[in-house]
Amino acid sequence: MAINILPFGFSDIPSLLILFIIGYVSHFYYRYFTRINPIPGPIPLPIVGNIHQKIGYSLGEWYKLLHKQYGDMFEVNYAGQRIVVLCRPDLLENMNTTSTKTKYPIRFNNTEGLVEYGVSAVGVGHNNVPKSWKFNRQFFTQAMLTPSFNHQAIEWTYELWKEMEIYWNKIGENQELDLGKWMHRFTNEIIFNIATGVKNNSVAAFYYTVVDPESIKTLDKTEQAKMEYSEEFVQSIETYMSGVGYFFVLNKFIRNNVPFFREKIKMLLKNKETLFNRIRKIIKERRYEIENTPLDQPLRHDILTSHITANTPRDINIIKHSDDVDMSRPMVDKEIFGNIFESIIAGTDTSASVFCFVVYFLEHHPEVKKRLRQELDEVFGNDSTKPITFKEIEELHYCDAVIKEVNRHSPVAFMIGRVSSESDNVGGCEWPKGSVFHMYFGSIMKNKNYWTDPEKFDPERFYKVEESDKDKYLLEKKKLKNTYSMFGGGIRMCPGRKLAIIELKCLIACIYRSYDVDLVDYDAPIKYESGFINSCRELKVKIKPRSF
Numbered sequence: 001m002a003i004n005i006l007p008f009g010f011s012d013i014p015s016l017l018i019l020f021i022i023g024y025v026s027h028f029y030y031r032y033f034t035r036i037n038p039i040p041g042p043i044p045l046p047i048v049g050n051i052h053q054k055i056g057y058s059l060g061e062w063y064k065l066l067h068k069q070y071g072d073m074f075e076v077n078y079a080g081q082r083i084v085v086l087c088r089p090d091l092l093e094n095m096n097t098t099s100t101k102t103k104y105p106i107r108f109n110n111t112e113g114l115v116e117y118g119v120s121a122v123g124v125g126h127n128n129v130p131k132s133w134k135f136n137r138q139f140f141t142q143a144m145l146t147p148s149f150n151h152q153a154i155e156w157t158y159e160l161w162k163e164m165e166i167y168w169n170k171i172g173e174n175q176e177l178d179l180g181k182w183m184h185r186f187t188n189e190i191i192f193n194i195a196t197g198v199k200n201n202s203v204a205a206f207y208y209t210v211v212d213p214e215s216i217k218t219l220d221k222t223e224q225a226k227m228e229y230s231e232e233f234v235q236s237i238e239t240y241m242s243g244v245g246y247f248f249v250l251n252k253f254i255r256n257n258v259p260f261f262r263e264k265i266k267m268l269l270k271n272k273e274t275l276f277n278r279i280r281k282i283i284k285e286r287r288y289e290i291e292n293t294p295l296d297q298p299l300r301h302d303i304l305t306s307h308i309t310a311n312t313p314r315d316i317n318i319i320k321h322s323d324d325v326d327m328s329r330p331m332v333d334k335e336i337f338g339n340i341f342e343s344i345i346a347g348t349d350t351s352a353s354v355f356c357f358v359v360y361f362l363e364h365h366p367e368v369k370k371r372l373r374q375e376l377d378e379v380f381g382n383d384s385t386k387p388i389t390f391k392e393i394e395e396l397h398y399c400d401a402v403i404k405e406v407n408r409h410s411p412v413a414f415m416i417g418r419v420s421s422e423s424d425n426v427g428g429c430e431w432p433k434g435s436v437f438h439m440y441f442g443s444i445m446k447n448k449n450y451w452t453d454p455e456k457f458d459p460e461r462f463y464k465v466e467e468s469d470k471d472k473y474l475l476e477k478k479k480l481k482n483t484y485s486m487f488g489g490g491i492r493m494c495p496g497r498k499l500a501i502i503e504l505k506c507l508i509a510c511i512y513r514s515y516d517v518d519l520v521d522y523d524a525p526i527k528y529e530s531g532f533i534n535s536c537r538e539l540k541v542k543i544k545p546r547s548f
């Protein structure tokens with residue numbers, strides 16, 4: 001029997017394409033309308049999901065709009081990834097538990113792009129392998145719980161402030177400073193110093209190569225080279241950070257084949273290798289130094305030294321966490337690299353942005369600034385040149401309250417992710433293993449059900465609540481679970497939280513006990529970029545000696 005095969009020509013391609021698209025779109029919407037637990041949210045488009053609707057908004061603004069429209073539990077779709085956004089504390093019930101048996105051990109799913117870029121599978125932040133995460137995480141805790149670590153952190157913060165003050169005085173009081181940029185350099189240098197014990201001169205390099213490039217000629221050749229190397233290094237960290245989005249969003253095919261992206265990716269990978277090699281070199285050199293330091297000579301307390309010596313005869317840590325043999329071995333260089341690199345990445349933008357937000361709010365609330373200065377004067381007395389100690393930092397309770405209230409209004413980490421490792425009931429629905437949630441604290445911290453007069457900026461709500469205030473901040477006094485977050489919660493809570501607060505309080509004290517800060521434009525809203533965190537990009541100020 002003859003088989004009749006229909007001839008197929010080029011003219012049939014458009015029809016086939018249309019058939020394919022109809023099939024794909026029908027399948028997409030069939031799956032969408034029959035998905036489990038359909039909850040409110042904008043209807044997605046095939047391929048892009050809801051991403052096109054976000055254009056023109058920061059992530060925080062977009063979530064705020066969606067929350068108003070769809071309620072406390074809604075869903076969005078990021079290019080095929082379904083995400084459930086939670087805006088009520090009771091919905092977060094199981095997500096921030098400190099038990100290692102938590103159903104939410106992971107913050108975000110990793111992509112193969114992030115692995116290629118070196119973000120995932122090392123350190124802790126993006127490490128989704130429980131055993132490896134637990135092993136690395138214990139060293140963070142050990143390093144930061146050592147009491148001498150706090151003293152060292154304050155000493156270095158104070159020393160660097162004194163150095164930055166010299167550059168600011170050179171610039172003069174009538175000149176504008178971009179506090180956003182200065183603070184990024186400051187926190188970068190502090191965290192680099194605390195992480196590695198090495199001074200990377202980020203602040204000095206900013207002054208000599210960016211703010212006043214002519215002045216570099218006043219330095220000798222060796223110092224000039226040091227500044228240029230340092231600037232290159234800091235730029236390299238910034239370039240690395242700017243590339244994370246490409247590796248998160250683009251798949252391998254696009255990264256390697258599509259013009260423009262291909263070149264960009266090549267440049268980013270080259271930069272990554274140079275940057276990683278520089279940090280690997282620091283680790284090797286410190287290992288060598290430690291091995292050649294006589295046993296009776298003390299070692300300094302930075303995170304790197306703590307990591308290299310942990311579980312060895314030279315261990316500088318006083319806290320031990322585990323009797324488990326797997327957990328009590330020393331770290332290898334690759335593991336150390338992960339933790340050190342993450343400290344630098346996680347401790348720069350966050351602390352710098354919180355500091356800029358604090359300045360912005362203080363300058364818009366003179367009564368709060370006055371109260372803060374009163375506390376600074378009580379604790380430090382009249383001598384503004386007296387070095388700052390840990391004891392004094394601990395006495396700054398109102399300053400603590402100011403930082404907390406600024407974070408409530410303008411949180412850096414306004415949203416925190418969680419991925420479930422087993423099925424769980426959230427908001428009356430049974431969600432399968434692998435469901436992705438965003439805890440949207442930006443909205444929870446402004447909800448009148450949990451906060452008295454939530455739009456009001458008043459650090460008193462976090463300050464020692466006196467008897468006379470009994471009725472004023474009644475809700476706050478209840479300390480309702482999951483209504484406030486600055487550093488997250490549960491097993492993934494930020495390990496750098498103590499360090500960040502010490503650094504912030506020290507810097508606030510240094511500046512506000514001696515200087516007046518004027519915003520160049522009091523009417524301008526604060527400028528920040530909103531990706532996964534709100535990062536302050538610019539805050540123009542003028543600094544002059546304090547008029548008492």
Ligand code: HEM
Nearest residue numbers: 124125343346347350351413487488489492493494496500
């Ligand atoms: C004001 C400054 C800071 C803020 C607002 C902040 C905030 C956060 C938040 C919200 C998380 C996620 C916690 C969670 O998922 O529950 C986090 C994680 C993390 N932070 Fe911070 N952080 C700050 C400073 C630092 C510093 C100075 C370091 C340096 C050591 C650091 C290192 C980390 C690391 C390594 C993680 C990942 C922890 C893990 O996954 O186990 N952070 N931070």
